[in-house]
Amino acid sequence: MRPYSSAADLSSEAKGELREVVDELARSGASVLFDVLLAGEDERVELFRTYLVMALAQEGLRVRFDAAEMHLPWPMLCLRPEHLSPFRDQTTGAELERDMFPQFRGTGSIRAPMQSGPNPQETEPVRDTMVRKDPALDDLFALFLGHRHQIEHTGDAYPWVQSPPYPQQLPTVSLNHDTAVGKKTRAPEVAAALADGTSCTIRTTYRELVRDLDARDLHEQLMYFWCHGYFEPNGSEPAQLVIRLTDGMLFDGHTVRERRARHRRAGTFNPFVVLNACHAGTAAGDADRAFLGRVLIEHGAQGVLGPQIEMPQVFAAEYALAFIQRYLGGGPTATAGKITHDLAQHFASHYRNPLGFAYALHCGMDTFLQSAKAISPS
Incomplete structure (x- = not known):
């Protein structure tokens, strides 16, 4: 509306x-x-x-x-x-x-x-003077x-107890997207923010995504998904979330399990995942909204952030830009939990928009970007 x-x-x-x-x-x-x-x-x-x-x-x-x-x-x-x-x-x-x-x-x-x-560029909260x-x-x-x-x-999944990932000289991130989604939104600015001062991998097809997930070690600190999401029937089980990149092939939690299960003991995979699948909140009946996020966490992801309701593309891109800028630039004090809380207040106070409350964390509240620059002695 x-x-x-x-x-x-x-x-x-x-x-x-x-x-x-x-x-x-x-x-x-x-x-x-x-x-x-x-x-x-x-x-x-x-x-x-x-x-x-x-x-x-x-x-x-x-x-x-x-x-x-x-x-x-x-x-x-x-x-x-x-x-x-x-x-x-x-x-x-x-x-x-x-x-x-x-x-x-x-x-x-x-x-x-x-x-x-x-x-x-700041690590302390900014008081709202509005x-x-x-x-x-x-x-x-x-x-x-x-x-x-x-x-x-x-409750349904917990991040692994593991040593902190070795900090990279440049943050390692990825943009996994459908290039046809959100052309009239701030999505291009989100892509530019992801690539600014990082080692950024861009994927637009299912084959590119599963190829990299199939590798023993996937050193990505932030995985960002910008695409459409759908709920597909699953026999007698609840419908489950699937996403599609530009090529339209289905990607879901089963795909993650198939590619990562054999690497659980020895492989490296511990990103924070932003699953900004527009319209992913639309589901009927007892659809399993959390399955994809749960499987990602079971196989090493530190947490998953995404919308819990049907999300307009304009707001989804605006939220992603604000989150990514803060997460990539904030350091140890800019945890995912603090940023999501700050943004909920920010969009309410400045934009008068309650949709910031619709983004929720599936684990990962204490996750922040580890970087060699942030911890190197001065």
């Missing part, structure tokens, strides 16, 4: 209409969290719900949802406005003293200053868990 599908920057759109859209998203996110996941009147459930709300109402936590069978767009789940007022006992309504729970100390304020992401032109919209954005915390999903 225009303009939401055709523009990344919504700051000039009608404020009332935009508030209605974000309010609807926030209500849905809160309903999933409280009416489904945390529903129940058992005393133990109520106690757990109270403590969890008190924790999530803070800001700046590092949250891991460990659930093998439950892949949800966790950053899009939401608190309710009453959760950000003074802490109250959810049974009696009595206000609780914060000092009763020192582990949850903090402002708890919905109006705490927001941060934008660091620019590529004037709050619409406090009501800011208050809605602050309900999203992705706005408040760094978040990752684990």
Whole structure:
């Protein structure tokens, strides 16, 4: 629906209409969290719900949802406005003293200053100096868990316990793309950012991709995919995500397993993967959205970042450009978790766009780019 599908920057759109859209998203996110996941009147459930709300109402936590069978767009789940007022006992309504729970100390304020992401040359967060032109919209954005915390999903796969990869003189990256996708977006700028000061491999066909995956050692620190994604039927099993590069041949988790399984003990493969498969969020029924990411992690990838809903190409390219610039230029303080959190806040505050919450980490929250330049003595 225009303009939401055709523009990344919504700051000039009608404020009332935009508030209605974000309010609807926030209500849905809160309903999933409280009416489904945390529903129940058992005393133990109520106690757990109270403590969890008190924790999530803070800001700046590092949250891991460990659930093998439950892949949800966790950053899009939401608190309710009453959760950000003074802490109250959810049974009696009595206000609780914060000092009763020192582990949850903090402002708890919905109006705490927001941060934008660091620019590529900075390692410290940049405070957002933007004037709050619409406090009501800011208050809605602050309900999203992705706005408040760094978040990752684990449970079905975990990164390998292994020695840190040997830092390269130049970052080793790859662009795996369908050249027909996103010609009118900032995709060319993303490609230029990937190639700037790096050793960049460009692949446009299935054969090129599986040839390199078949090698014992694939020394890539960042693998970026820019292509269409689809959910293919899988017999009696849930439909699974497949992607296509320029040649249109199907690539999925089974392909990764076929090429990497024999190298698991001795080979080298530990990239961070950005799976920016546009429209990959569209699925019916109980489709397995996480299969490709899970198999990549099982075979060595440090983590996978990608959209959890159908993603417009314009915003997908804008997000990728911001992420890649920060990840390649940030060093040890620019972890994938910190960047995704910063960008969620950045797109909400500057672009007034909630789609930054739709990008989620499948493992990899602490991953950052190892480079010889970053660790060499001065």
